[in-house]
Amino acid sequence: MAVNDDDGESLQGMILLIPLFKTIQFFICACSVATCFGTSETAYTVQRYFLMLLVAAETVCRTAISCFFYLIANGWGVMRFDYDPLQATNCARFLGLAYLCHSAYFVTTGPFSIHLYLRAVLVVFYIYAALKVARATVKQLGVLHAHESFIRMTNMHAQFRPAIQLKRQMLRTNAVLAIIYCFAIIAGLNSHWG
Numbered sequence: 001m002a003v004n005d006d007d008g009e010s011l012q013g014m015i016l017l018i019p020l021f022k023t024i025q026f027f028i029c030a031c032s033v034a035t036c037f038g039t040s041e042t043a044y045t046v047q048r049y050f051l052m053l054l055v056a057a058e059t060v061c062r063t064a065i066s067c068f069f070y071l072i073a074n075g076w077g078v079m080r081f082d083y084d085p086l087q088a089t090n091c092a093r094f095l096g097l098a099y100l101c102h103s104a105y106f107v108t109t110g111p112f113s114i115h116l117y118l119r120a121v122l123v124v125f126y127i128y129a130a131l132k133v134a135r136a137t138v139k140q141l142g143v144l145h146a147h148e149s150f151i152r153m154t155n156m157h158a159q160f161r162p163a164i165q166l167k168r169q170m171l172r173t174n175a176v177l178a179i180i181y182c183f184a185i186i187a188g189l190n191s192h193w194g
Helices: 005-037 041-073 085-107 115-153 157-191
Strands: none
Touching (some): 115 157
């Protein structure tokens, strides 16, 4: 395990990206509403472009939030571990699936279209994501417990106790927020878009 100051800065940057994405999404939505009062062909075209921008912003935002929870659960920003190529490939697949499903979901409509199937895929994806985050968090808590035992054996426990408690609380909070986020998205898929 290596300690790197860049981890904290990159974690802070990731946390700041989420409100930035939501602000951009809000701005696009406001611009889209502002163009609704036009009745010309140009106004209609502009509305369609704003709708495409809104879909892209929502897709990127949901993918970034999923990425954030996934990376924290795997120890990024809490403890630094190197990803082997298989782990990096799995992370890329996980996020690629999130991006593709969301972008396809938002551009399809109609009761008899692929929209219903994509909704089911997204529900399964978010259940899987919640389970994956919970499993990774339990694994990281185990690693943290092993480090804590080693530190206790070397009589440095008093020095590192606040840091270990903070790391444990961060992991638990991240897991709870990720699971709440996943099930809130599932509830939104089933109620809002039905």
